[in-house]
Amino acid sequence: MAKDPRRIETRVAQAGRDHARSDGAVNPPVHHASTLIIDHVEDLYGEAKRTYALDGMSVHEALKEALIAVEGGAGATLAPSGLAACTLALLACVREGGEALVTDSVYKPTRRFCDRMLKRLGVRTRYYDPGIGAGIAELITDATCAVFLESPGSLTFEVQDVPAIAAAARARDAATIIDNTWSAGVYFKPFAHGIDLSIQALTKYQGGHSDLLVGAVLARSKDWQARVFAAAKELGLGVAPDDAYLALRGMRTMLARLSQQSASALKIAQWLETRAEVARVIHPALESHRDHALWRRDFSGASALFGFVLRPCAPEKLKAMLEGFSVLKMGFSWGGYESLIVPCSEQLVRTARPWREEGELIRLSVGLEHPDDLLADLEAGLARLA
Numbered sequence: 001m002a003k004d005p006r007r008i009e010t011r012v013a014q015a016g017r018d019h020a021r022s023d024g025a026v027n028p029p030v031h032h033a034s035t036l037i038i039d040h041v042e043d044l045y046g047e048a049k050r051t052y053a054l055d056g057m058s059v060h061e062a063l064k065e066a067l068i069a070v071e072g073g074a075g076a077t078l079a080p081s082g083l084a085a086c087t088l089a090l091l092a093c094v095r096e097g098g099e100a101l102v103t104d105s106v107y108k109p110t111r112r113f114c115d116r117m118l119k120r121l122g123v124r125t126r127y128y129d130p131g132i133g134a135g136i137a138e139l140i141t142d143a144t145c146a147v148f149l150e151s152p153g154s155l156t157f158e159v160q161d162v163p164a165i166a167a168a169a170r171a172r173d174a175a176t177i178i179d180n181t182w183s184a185g186v187y188f189k190p191f192a193h194g195i196d197l198s199i200q201a202l203t204k205y206q207g208g209h210s211d212l213l214v215g216a217v218l219a220r221s222k223d224w225q226a227r228v229f230a231a232a233k234e235l236g237l238g239v240a241p242d243d244a245y246l247a248l249r250g251m252r253t254m255l256a257r258l259s260q261q262s263a264s265a266l267k268i269a270q271w272l273e274t275r276a277e278v279a280r281v282i283h284p285a286l287e288s289h290r291d292h293a294l295w296r297r298d299f300s301g302a303s304a305l306f307g308f309v310l311r312p313c314a315p316e317k318l319k320a321m322l323e324g325f326s327v328l329k330m331g332f333s334w335g336g337y338e339s340l341i342v343p344c345s346e347q348l349v350r351t352a353r354p355w356r357e358e359g360e361l362i363r364l365s366v367g368l369e370h371p372d373d374l375l376a377d378l379e380a381g382l383a384r385l386a
């Protein structure tokens with residue numbers, strides 16, 4: 001398909017708006033459907049026509065078109081959550097007796113899937129240092145089916161050398177999968193860097209309102225798209241039409257939300273760097289970030305999720321800080337219009353590159369509130385550590 005020369009704002013406003021499909025309305029219809037009526041016997045069997053709603057209705061097609069308009073690729077497959085998109089992509093690539101190489105910075109439920117389900121299916125997982133870069137070549141064997149990246153890691157924010165890893169994997173015919181949720185597909189373009197499959201948890205920035213769970217796997221080529229779509233069909237994965245509609249609706253305003261949230265997040269990260277209570281701020285757009293040069297090279301921006309490490313403090317002080325906020329709330333997701341804060345040290349699992357920070361790791365998802373109100377809330381919170 002020819003590349004759309006228009007800018008991303010225009011593409012995301014236009015994508016999936018086939019007026020014939022929507023009875024003249026701006027937005028696509030939401031069909032609550034399982035059964036599709038088929039008029040001709042010759043259309044009942046065979047692959048040519050859609051025969052069941054699980055294959056996707058207009059609203060699903062429109063959402064996929066919007067995802068491709070943002071991130072590129074030859075196709076997209078929807079999944080009932082971001083985690084289901086991660087597991088779908090892995091299942092589409094692995095085989096019994098094979099192995100997956102997975103970044104040590106991976107989202108913990110993806111790790112759980114590898115350690116339990118893939119293991120039961122006879123697939124071995126080895127975790128690698130997210131900073132490995134071209135060194136991944138030494139880990140790839142004939143058994144390696146897939147190399148899984150998450151960049152930046154959604155708790156510890158290491159930025160990976162994606163082109164180097166993708167090139168090494170391609171040289172050995174291993175598939176590359178990246179969880180690209182942090183960039184929302186806006187700030188990082190995996191297919192331009194040689195990746196085969198890109199995952200988006202649409203639950204986060206695309207949805208943007210913390211009221212849905214949807215995921216997607218985008219594919220570099222038609223072949224990869226066919227493989228993932230077939231796996232989703234074999235697994236029986238579907239997405240409710242209302243959720244697909246909400247995800248698409250969220251995408252129409254995503255760029256505006258992202259730019260405001262990202263600017264607030266950077267302002268807050270810079271402020272946190274000046275605070276004595278904070279040992280380290282982990283935001284890829286800060287020059288102090290270990291992988292800042294990689295981020296500058298490969299990303300066009302930063303989203304609004306980042307971390308910071310507190311100086312060691314008593315657990316009751318930490319509890320007082322976290323429970324006393326007025327604007328910030330504690331919660332495990334991110335990317336919504338509302339700011340969230342969560343202590344993360346307890347959920348860190350590292351086996352390839354140990355995490356050596358002593359103080360608590362805090363993750364902040366910055367929302368659309370005024371940044372000065374968030375700063376005031378944080379300032380009062382840090383004072384509770386004293």
Ligand SMILES: Cc1ncc(COP(=O)(O)O)c(C=O)c1O
Nearest residue numbers: 081082083107154181201203214
């Ligand atoms: C990086 C990353 N990938 C995937 C997911 C899973 O998304 P969902 O909550 O839609 O299952 C999350 C959720 O927090 C995440 O942080």
